[in-house]
Amino acid sequence: MSLLSGPLPMRLKIVHGFGAVAFGVKDTGFSFFLLLFYNQVLGMDARLASAALLVALLVDAVIDPLIGNLSDRTYTRWGRRLPWLYAAPIPLAFLWVVLWTPHGASPPSFWDLLWVAVGVRILLSACEVPSVSLLPEITADYDERTTLFRYRYLSGWCGGILMMALAYTVFMPGQEGLLQAEGYFWFGLFGAVLMTVSVMGSALGQHRLVAHLPEHKPEPFTFKGAFSEIFDAFSEKAFLIFAAGGLAAYISQGMTFSMTNYMNLFVWQFEGIALRAYPAILFLSVVAMFFIVGPMHRRFGKPRSAAYSAYGALVFTATPYLLFVAGVWPDAGTTASTLLVYAFLLFANTLGIVVMISASSMIAEIVELYQQRGGKRAEGAFYSGNWLVQKCATGAGIFLTGQIIALSQLSTDAAPGTVPKQVLDELVLWYAAGIAVLAVITAYWLARFPIDRHDHEARLEILNDAARGDPDAHAITP
Numbered sequence: 001m002s003l004l005s006g007p008l009p010m011r012l013k014i015v016h017g018f019g020a021v022a023f024g025v026k027d028t029g030f031s032f033f034l035l036l037f038y039n040q041v042l043g044m045d046a047r048l049a050s051a052a053l054l055v056a057l058l059v060d061a062v063i064d065p066l067i068g069n070l071s072d073r074t075y076t077r078w079g080r081r082l083p084w085l086y087a088a089p090i091p092l093a094f095l096w097v098v099l100w101t102p103h104g105a106s107p108p109s110f111w112d113l114l115w116v117a118v119g120v121r122i123l124l125s126a127c128e129v130p131s132v133s134l135l136p137e138i139t140a141d142y143d144e145r146t147t148l149f150r151y152r153y154l155s156g157w158c159g160g161i162l163m164m165a166l167a168y169t170v171f172m173p174g175q176e177g178l179l180q181a182e183g184y185f186w187f188g189l190f191g192a193v194l195m196t197v198s199v200m201g202s203a204l205g206q207h208r209l210v211a212h213l214p215e216h217k218p219e220p221f222t223f224k225g226a227f228s229e230i231f232d233a234f235s236e237k238a239f240l241i242f243a244a245g246g247l248a249a250y251i252s253q254g255m256t257f258s259m260t261n262y263m264n265l266f267v268w269q270f271e272g273i274a275l276r277a278y279p280a281i282l283f284l285s286v287v288a289m290f291f292i293v294g295p296m297h298r299r300f301g302k303p304r305s306a307a308y309s310a311y312g313a314l315v316f317t318a319t320p321y322l323l324f325v326a327g328v329w330p331d332a333g334t335t336a337s338t339l340l341v342y343a344f345l346l347f348a349n350t351l352g353i354v355v356m357i358s359a360s361s362m363i364a365e366i367v368e369l370y371q372q373r374g375g376k377r378a379e380g381a382f383y384s385g386n387w388l389v390q391k392c393a394t395g396a397g398i399f400l401t402g403q404i405i406a407l408s409q410l411s412t413d414a415a416p417g418t419v420p421k422q423v424l425d426e427l428v429l430w431y432a433a434g435i436a437v438l439a440v441i442t443a444y445w446l447a448r449f450p451i452d453r454h455d456h457e458a459r460l461e462i463l464n465d466a467a468r469g470d471p472d473a474h475a476i477t478p
Contacts, residue, residue, distance in 0.1 A: 002136075002137065002138060002139050002140040002141075003137055003138050003139075003209060003210065004138055004139055004209075005139070005140075005141070006141075007144070008138070008139060008144050008147065008148070011205075012138070012206070012209070013147060013148060013151045014151060015201075015202055015205030015206055016134065016135070016138070016148055016151065016152070016202065016205075016206060017148070017150075017151030017152045017153075017154060017155040017156075017202075018155050018198055018201060018202045018205070019085070019127075019128075019131040019152075019155070019198055019199055019201075019202030019203070020128075020131070020132075020152040020153070020155045020156035020159070020198075021155050021156060021158065021159030021194060021195070021198035022089070022092075022124065022127055022128070022159070022194070022195035022196075022198040022199050023124070023127075023128050023156045023159075024155065024156035024157055024158065024159030024160030024161075024163070025159050025160060025163050025191045025194055025195050025198075026096075026120070026124050026191075026195070027156070027160050027257070028159075028160035028161075028163045028164050029096075029099075029100070029163065029187075029188075029191060030053070030394075030398075031253075031254060031257030031258050031260075031394070031398070032164060032257055032258070032260055032261055033167065033184070033187070033261065034053065034099075035049055035050060035053070035258050035398060035401065035402065036178065036261045036262070037100070037181075037184050038108060038113060039405075039412060040178075040179055040412060040413075040414075041178075041179055041180065041181050041184070042102060042103065042107050042108055042181065043107040043412060044107045044108050044113070045107075045412070046402045046405045046406055046412070047402050047403065047406050048110055049113060049402065050258075050398050050399045050401060050402025050403070051110070051399065051402070052110050052111075052113040052114045052117065053113070053117055053395060053398050053399070054395040054396065054398065054399040055114055055395075056113075056114055056117035056118045056121055056395070057121065057391040057392060057394060057395030057398075058391075058392060058395060059118050059121075060118060060121035060122050060125060060391055061387070061388040061391040061392045061395075062388075063122055063125070064125050064129065064384040064385075064387045064388045064391065065226075065230045065234075065381065065384045065385060065388060066226060066230075066384075067084075067122075067125050067126055067129050067380070067384055068129050068133070068230075068378075068380035068381045068382075068383060068384025068385070068387075069221075069226040069229060069230055069380060069381055069384070070221060070226075070380075071084055071129055071130045071133060071380035071384075072133075072218070072377075072378055072379065072380040072381060073218040073219075073221055075213070075214055075217050075218060076213070077211070077212070077213055078207070078211045079210045079211050079212055079213070079214065080130070080133075080214055080380070081130035081131065081133055081134050081210065081380075082130075082203050082206075082207060082210060082211055084126050084127070084129075084130040085127060085130055085131060085199055085200065085202070085203035086200060086203055087126070088123050088126035088127045088199070089127060089195060089196040089199040089200050090196065091119075091123055092120065092123035092124060092126075092127065092192075092195060092196075092199075093192035093193065093195060093196045094192070095116055095119045095120045095123065096120055096188055096191055096192040096195065097185075097188045097189055097192050098116050098188075099116050099117065099120055099188060100184045100185055100187055100188025100189075100191075101185055101188065102181045102184075102185070121391065124195075125384070125387055127195075127199045128387065129380055129383055129384045129387060130380065131199070131202065131203075132152070132360075132383045133379035133380045133383050134206065134210060134379075135148050135149070135152075135364060135379075136364040136367045136368075136377075136379050137210070137377075137379060138209070138210075140368065140460050142365075142453050142456050142457065143294070143297070143298065145361055145364045145365075146293065146294060146297050146302075146357070146361050147294065149357050149360055149361045150289075150290055150293060150294065150357065153286070153289070153353060153356070153357050153360075154286055154290055155198075157282065157283075157286040157353070158283070158286065159194065159198065160282075161279045161282050161283050161286070162194075162279075163187070163190075163191055163194075164278070164279040164282070165276070165279040165280075166187070166190065167183070167187055168275055168276045168278065168279065169276050170183075170186075171183035171184070171186050171187040171190075172184065172187065173276075174271065174272065174275070178261065178265070229378065229381065230381055230385075232374070233370060233378045233381040233382060233385065234381075234385055236366055236369065236370055236373075237450065238362075238365075238366050238369055238449060238450050238451055239363075239366050239382065239385060241445055241446075241448055241449050241450065242359060242362055242363060242366070242386075242389075242445075242446070242449060243385070243389050244441070244445040245306070245359065245441070245442050245443075245444070245445030245446035245447075245448075245449075246359050246386065246389045246390070246393070246442075246446075247389050247392070247393045248393075248438045248439075248441035248442040248445070249310065249355055249356065249359060249393075249438070249442040249446075250389060250390045250393030250394055250397070251393040251394070251396050251397045251400070251438055252397065252434070252435050252438035252439065252442065253352065253356070253393075253394065253397065254393060254394035254395065254396065254397020254398050254400075254401075255397035255398070255400050255401050255404075255431065255434055255435065255438075256317070256352075256397075256435065257397075258397060258398045258401040259401050259404070259431055262401075262405065262410070262427070263427075263428075263431075264278065265416050266410070266414060266416055266419050266424060266427075267321075267324065267332060267424050267427070267428060268332050268333070268337065268338065268341050269332040269333035269416050269417055270333075270338065271333070271416070274333075274338045277338075277342065278342075281342045281345050281346055281349075282345075282349060284346055285345070285346050285347075285348075285349035285350040285353065286349075286350075286353065288346070288350040289350050289353040289354055289357070292350070292354065293305070293353075293354050293357050293358070296308075296309075296354065296358075297358070297361075301452050301453060302358045302359075302361055302362050302449070302452075303358070303362070303446055303447050303448070303449040303452070304447060305354060305358045306354070306355050306358035306359055306362075306442075306443070306446040306447070306449075307442075307443040307444075307446055307447035308443075309351040309352070309354040309355045309358070310351075310355050310439050310442040310443040310446070311439060311443055312347070312351040313348050313349075313351040313352040313355065313439065314435060314436060314439035314440075316344045316345075316347040316348035316351065317344070317348040317352075317435060318432045318435060318436060319344060320340065320341055320344050321428045321429075321431065321432045322432060324424075324428060325425050325428055325429060333417070355442065355446070358446070359446060360386065362446075362449050362451070363382050363383060363385075363386050365451045365455075365456045366382055366451070367379050367382060368456065368459050368460060368463060369451060369459065370382070371463060372459055372462065372463060400434060404427060404430045404431060404434075405427070407426065407430060408423050408424075408426040408427040408430065409423055409426075410423055410427060
């Protein structure tokens, strides 16, 4: 049974969503700046740096399901999730600062980057998995879950955009600022404070609602039992379909984010106000998403909304790059070029976020499907599974970016405006081909997600009847 029924209070939507700011800070750092920092600023080979980030993600992805299972099994007077949200943010903040602190005169080694990246990702999981797992506990309503995810994504993107805006205007301003080490430390320190305030503030704001002993005391934790439950949960057909589509979507997102600063600096040659305007365009796309995703879900449902948006995002993302290679795009760095890039970006990013919200919201419906089949709720397991998919895919996306950069032979000391057109064309074509393939896979699988609004609401009726002891309660076929 959910904690609340009917429309959710605005305060709860805001407070719950605020916890996702930490994820936005992390995502902006890892996806937009970290590879550039270690490669172009600290001089680490792009292939080596991207490989270290991939390994860190894979290690973290293996641990994520255990965090989810432990979260599901936590039994305290503060509930299952809050103890994690109070314990993890402080060590996370410390390691986040270490990640952005230069390592000395020589380039960092593979192991220098690996250990701190692993630590940051595990601690961030210990914040995000319990936080998002609260969502299906709070409400079972099909549309209210979308609403909570809208606020989570709005908060996460706002946190990330704030960090990006500060990076471009305060910490590492201009093209030269992005290529200097000094500002990255302050970028890391401010982000550490913001992540701590976000996670702990959200937990405190929800404390009175969720701080109570769980209804049932779980069995003691064992690795055998944990992996058995994880395997059982991940065997759900609906989860496997989500995972296939989500994997492709997250690989595309990881590649797009990690490629952004390379494209902005070397292909589009943004500088000055053009570079500083980038976060504002992202913010506008998040606002646009906030108003269209609810109506899309009501009209098309979550699976079709995700598929349509994946195709739309592909068209708006790929078109400028293909026109650039064809030689019919305005000269890079001009006002016309910049305005057109940002116009396409606005639509592409809006639809890309709709894909992610739709997919994430689908997972909440799997919780009741699993409960009906096995008699247990496993929010933490399924959302850690989402994180497993996301992290493996994001790592693969960043890894692919490193390989594309190497294949295009972009040098580690490249300067905007001096890179040969042949190098840029190869960089662009590899990227465009990758996102095209991934968009088709995303749309194909997410459109086939087997739980729609009718299925979900019928299942809730059955579970509610069973909870009331109705002898006529019966099963439905998932």
